[in-house]
Amino acid sequence: MHSRRIMLALAWILLSGTAAGQADFEGIWTPDHPRGMGQPAADTVQLTPAGQAEYEVFTPDRDPTLRCLMPGIPLGLVDPYPIEIVYQDHQILLLYEHFHQVRRIFMDGRTAPDHWLPSLGGYSTGEWDGDTLIITTTLLSPDNNMWTSGFPFSGDENTYVVERWSRDEDRLSFTGEVHDPTYYEEPYVVNGRWDYAPDGEIWEYECIPEFGGIE
Amino acid sequence: MKKVMRKAMRKHRIVVLFAALGIFIGLPVAAHHSGVTYFDVEAEIVQHDATVVEYVIVNPHGRLVYTFTDEAGNEQEWSGELASANNLRRRGLGGEVFKPGDKLVTVTGSPSRSGANFMRLTRVDFENGDVAQLTGANAGITRAGE
Numbered sequence: 444m445h446s447r448r449i450m451l452a453l454a455w456i457l458l459s460g461t462a463a464g465q466a467d468f469e470g471i472w473t474p475d476h477p478r479g480m481g482q483p484a485a486d487t488v489q490l491t492p493a494g495q496a497e498y499e500v501f502t503p504d505r506d507p508t509l510r511c512l513m514p515g516i517p518l519g520l521v522d523p524y525p526i527e528i529v530y531q532d533h534q535i536l537l538l539y540e541h542f543h544q545v546r547r548i549f550m551d552g553r554t555a556p557d558h559w560l561p562s563l564g565g566y567s568t569g570e571w572d573g574d575t576l577i578i579t580t581t582l583l584s585p586d587n588n589m590w591t592s593g594f595p596f597s598g599d600e601n602t603y604v605v606e607r608w609s610r611d612e613d614r615l616s617f618t619g620e621v622h623d624p625t626y627y628e629e630p631y632v633v634n635g636r637w638d639y640a641p642d643g644e645i646w647e648y649e650c651i652p653e654f655g656g657i658e
Numbered sequence: 659m660k661k662v663m664r665k666a667m668r669k670h671r672i673v674v675l676f677a678a679l680g681i682f683i684g685l686p687v688a689a690h691h692s693g694v695t696y697f698d699v700e701a702e703i704v705q706h707d708a709t710v711v712e713y714v715i716v717n718p719h720g721r722l723v724y725t726f727t728d729e730a731g732n733e734q735e736w737s738g739e740l741a742s743a744n745n746l747r748r749r750g751l752g753g754e755v756f757k758p759g760d761k762l763v764t765v766t767g768s769p770s771r772s773g774a775n776f777m778r779l780t781r782v783d784f785e786n787g788d789v790a791q792l793t794g795a796n797a798g799i800t801r802a803g804e
Contacts, residue, residue: 508718511717524744540744646744646747649717650716650718651716654714654717654718654720654721655718
């Protein structure tokens with residue numbers, strides 16, 4: 444009886460305690476996003492009156508990345524620098540070169556604790572649907588309020604993003620469905636893709652705001 | 659300003675459309691920013707006989723500082739915005755490319771909308787025939803004779 448319990452415990456650890464799910468995304472990936480994919484297509488975006496008002500007051504100095512504020516989510520979903528993906532027992536790590544951004548995708552069924560504050564990266568949980576990784580990110584921040592083209596993001600308590608990642612040989616593709624009912628009548632979708640780069644490198648990305656480029 | 663030439667580029671309909679959407683055309687591959695917000699990408703400035711003052715390779719954007727003499731005989735100092743340090747280095751445009759005192763035959767770019775002595779650099783031609791392409795998919799250094 445005792446040995447049976449040990450075997451069951453080991454099985455539970457192996458089956459439920461690992462994030463290495465149905466598909467292998469581990470390794471370094473370089474961006475291969477077609478131009479413009481990082482911004483919502485204008486003809487697919489339906490701004491609310493509040494969203495339209497924000498769009499009209501956009502000025503370059505509201506671009507967060509020019510102040511060396513990391514893009515976060517959703518702006519940083521389609522990121523222009525390499526990333527490394529690491530599987531751990533309870534989480535998948537998305538390690539971005541850009542601004543040293545680290546995303547922890549919790550895969551063990553946990554939910555955001557009550558004390559978790561809104562942040563640029565939010566709080567991400569993941570689950571597998573076959574070979575597709577579905578990431579849901581909540582607790583986003585109003586500080587990450589702008590797409591650089593001027594499309595707003597409220598970052599209020601009603602915002603969340605659902606990503607779907609899948610691999611086809613050496614290509615990793617994803618969609619990000621952005622829910623922001625304060626500023627958009629309907630959710631909009633951005634797309635991105637990465638190419639497997641086993642010899643790729645993740646470099647240091649220090650950032651100096653004085654060189655943001657606004658003069 | 660000596661041989662400063664500013665010319666309006668042809669307004670392709672698609673460029674106008676994308677500009678209206680706030681999408682930068684011809685930006686460095688990895689730029690996240692909407693360049694049309696900050697620079698008049700439909701205009702081009704070509705400055706001649708410049709001298710490098712400083713090449714700063716930092717994120718989020720590198721910077722080339724240079725001087726040249728305008729038509730009135732006054733020395734002007736300008737700054738040119740570049741891609742990020744990481745992108746410059748990946749494209750072979752690291753710190754060895756520009757040194758203080760280097761002579762540049764032409765410096766080409768898109769002017770800042772602010773009117774400052776500042777532009778988004780697209781290309782630099784060196785005295786020895788080397789060419790630094792600074793934006794687009796072909797960004798990199800081409801040595802004379804290659």
